[in-house]
Amino acid sequence: MIINKVTLYSHVWDEMRSFYVDVLGFELLLQTDDGFEIKAGESMLEIKKYHHKEKPFYHFAMNIPINLFTSAKAWAKSKMELTREDDDDEVYFSFSDAHSFYFLDPSGNIVEFISRYSVSPESEVESFSAQDVLCISEINITTDEVRALGNQLISNGVPVRKGEAISEDGLNFMGEHEAGSFLLLGPRKRRWIFSDKESEIFPLSIVINQKLEISLDGEGFMKLKPVKHNQANS
Template sequence: MIINKVTLYSHALNDMRNFYVNELGFELLSHTDDGFEIKAGDSVLEIKKYHLQEKPFYHFAMNIPTNLFTSAKAWAKSKVELTREDEVDEVYFSYSNAHAFYFSDPSGNIVEFISRYSVSPKSEAESFSAQNVLCISEINITTNEVRTLGNQLVSFGVPVRKAETISEDGLNFMGEHEAGSFLLLGPSKRRWIFSDRESEIFPLSIVVNQQLEISLDGEGLMELKKVE
């Protein structure tokens, strides 16, 4: 599965545009008074203005080249404060054979940069910049109807990683393990690692494989439709 585009919402639109474009150096693709889009490798991240009183936040990850993890971490530390878990600021996931680090953006999103050694390519670059991001590789789908939505995704061709059983209480990685991109389907009120925040339900939309649009409303209900 390939994540082509992710649309999130923010209460701090101007701060978010300044952070991603001016501070981190992502390429600005478009902007209006109501939102903006940046290039994240082969994916597009769109941030739209949230007009209600709540302050939406999400977890998403970006794949980075396997030979630039150390450089990417140093680059990030020169711009933001990395978040920590058990007194360390990076983690190795043995199940996925991947290293990752995390930070927060002005909306309070839990942002992850991850090198997946078995699926992500190396880069010819000697040092990391935002232009070396490969793609958006994870985005949460938080709902209190985990099994129902999981079965819907499966019926539209998005499998559970390695044919695992859908867990109503845990985090389900939806997508092929070999592709290295996943929809993180899980319930509200579970803590995100490298954060003190618990998952909450906020609207978002995702386009995968250039053919499926997934939309989540503020109640955690999902709509799936083919992209024409």
């Protein structure tokens, strides 16, 4: 599975644009009165203005080259404070053979940069910049209907990682392990590691494999529809 585009919502739209474009240096692809899009490797991240009283936040991850983890971490620490878990500012996931570090953006999103050693390539450069991000590789789908939505995704060609059973109480990695990109399907009130935040339901939209748009409303109900030609790259 390839995540082509992720659309999130923010109550601090101006701060988010400044953070990702001016501070981190991501390429700005489009800006309108209602939002902006940046290039994240082979993916696009769209941030839209949120016009309600809640303050939406999400967890998403970006894959980075396996030989640039140390450089990327130093780059990130020069721009902001990394979050910590058990007094560490990075983690190794033995099951996934991957290293990650985390930070919070102005919207309170839990952002993860991850090197997946078994699937991500090496880079020819030695010093990391935002242009070395490979893709968006994780985005949460939080809902009260975990099993029903999981079965919908499976029926649309998005399996649970390594054929695992759907867990209604846990975090389900939806996608092929070999592709290194996943939809993180889970319930509310799960604490996101490297943060003190618990998962909540907020609207979002995801385009995968250039052909399927997954939309979640503010109540956690999911809608699936085929994308129009070039919609993933609009």
